[in-house]
Amino acid sequence: VNFASDNTTGAADEILAAITAANKGRAMPYGNDDLTRRVEKKISEVFEAEAAVFLLATGTAANALALSVMAPPFGAVYCQAEAHVNVDECGAPEFYTSGAKLLPLEGVDGKITVAELEEALLRADPAVHSVQPAAISLTQATEAGTVYTVDEVRAITAVARKAGLGVHMDGARFANAVQSLGCAPADVTWRAGVDVLSFGATKNGALAAEAVVIFEPALAKDFAYRRKRGGHLFSKMRFVAAQWDAYLRDDRWLHWAGHANAMAVRLATGLIKVPGARFSFPVEANELFVSLPDKVIDGLKKDGFEFYVWPAADGATPIRLVTAFDTLSADVDALIEAAQNHS
Numbered sequence: 001v002n003f004a005s006d007n008t009t010g011a012a013d014e015i016l017a018a019i020t021a022a023n024k025g026r027a028m029p030y031g032n033d034d035l036t037r038r039v040e041k042k043i044s045e046v047f048e049a050e051a052a053v054f055l056l057a058t059g060t061a062a063n064a065l066a067l068s069v070m071a072p073p074f075g076a077v078y079c080q081a082e083a084h085v086n087v088d089e090c091g092a093p094e095f096y097t098s099g100a101k102l103l104p105l106e107g108v109d110g111k112i113t114v115a116e117l118e119e120a121l122l123r124a125d126p127a128v129h130s131v132q133p134a135a136i137s138l139t140q141a142t143e144a145g146t147v148y149t150v151d152e153v154r155a156i157t158a159v160a161r162k163a164g165l166g167v168h169m170d171g172a173r174f175a176n177a178v179q180s181l182g183c184a185p186a187d188v189t190w191r192a193g194v195d196v197l198s199f200g201a202t203k204n205g206a207l208a209a210e211a212v213v214i215f216e217p218a219l220a221k222d223f224a225y226r227r228k229r230g231g232h233l234f235s236k237m238r239f240v241a242a243q244w245d246a247y248l249r250d251d252r253w254l255h256w257a258g259h260a261n262a263m264a265v266r267l268a269t270g271l272i273k274v275p276g277a278r279f280s281f282p283v284e285a286n287e288l289f290v291s292l293p294d295k296v297i298d299g300l301k302k303d304g305f306e307f308y309v310w311p312a313a314d315g316a317t318p319i320r321l322v323t324a325f326d327t328l329s330a331d332v333d334a335l336i337e338a339a340q341n342h343s
């Protein structure tokens with residue numbers, strides 16, 4: 001049973017059915033088809049905004065292209081140290097911004113804090129020798145499986161705004177965050193000061209579907225060119241749009257994320273009872289990090305459970321367990337039972 005990542009999942013049947021349904025007849029290419037137009041509008045409606053929406057197919061492209069509209073080549077982008085943009089994108093943000101520098105902040109529980117952002121901005125040097133503060137990137141839900149509250153996002157964006165920074169949100173797991181907060185998507189994005197969102201669907205049931213949602217009109221001006229130049233303007237865009245259409249229909253995206261989050265809580269509730277179990281972070285979305293005695297980890301591996309061992313800053317080596325839209329409660333219960341048996 002695989003708990004390594006939500007990237008190990010397949011696509012939901014509803015998504016595949018939508019792709020098949022879109023595979024009929026001819027449709028204009030490069031996003032000039034009716035389905036793409038409808039989906040762009042629908043995404044705007046989800047956010048109760050007149051947003052500019054651009055579909056693409058990887059989160060790395062979404063993040064890197066989003067940052068490229070707010071950071072010049074000599075700009076600084078503040079992010080949490082473990083952020084995907086900082087450690088998992090092979091320099092794509094630096095590449096697409098033509099050289100902006102990512103400046104990592106330590107954060108608490110995977111979240112940037114107001115205090116450290118303020119301190120970093122105080123340290124910023126206007127001298128010609130230094131990169132100049134340009135943007136912040138918040139990951140929602142975070143790489144630690146935690147979620148910024150609406151107030152936390154607001155407090156950070158207020159500091160950013162005062163310093164003239166653009167605000168990007170990496171929402172590869174945005175559905176999990178919204179479901180966890182129980183708020184409107186708008187409340188934790190543009191109403192809380194976010195300028196550009198990378199809205200992910202791939203980890204939560206899509207095959208390959210992401211979107212850049214730009215709330216600040218001035219930032220959208222050149223995005224179409226940037227997406228094309230970046231190789232993410234798909235000729236058969238209708239197939240990306242079809243995934244989004246199915247994803248948003250009847251709030252499936254929230255139901256699927258809700259299931260993933262509930263499975264994470266179920267895992268946590270069972271594992272906390274295993275002697276020696278220690279959680280690195282609060283469990284607020286669909287990822288959990290738990291230290292367990294070596295014999296338990298070895299036993300789980302021998303039983304065929306798959307997961308990553310995740311070196312932590314405090315020297316601990318928790319395992320990371322990730323749940324998803326299709327995680328079976330029987331598999332969760334089997335892992336808990338096995339952990340108890342090996343303890």
Ligand SMILES: Cc1ncc(COP(=O)(O)O)c(C=O)c1O
Pocket residue numbers: 007057058059060061063084085139142143170172173202
């Ligand atoms: C926080 C976060 N952002 C973005 C991504 C998107 O990555 P990809 O380019 O693999 O779609 C991921 C994928 O693991 C992620 O975890």
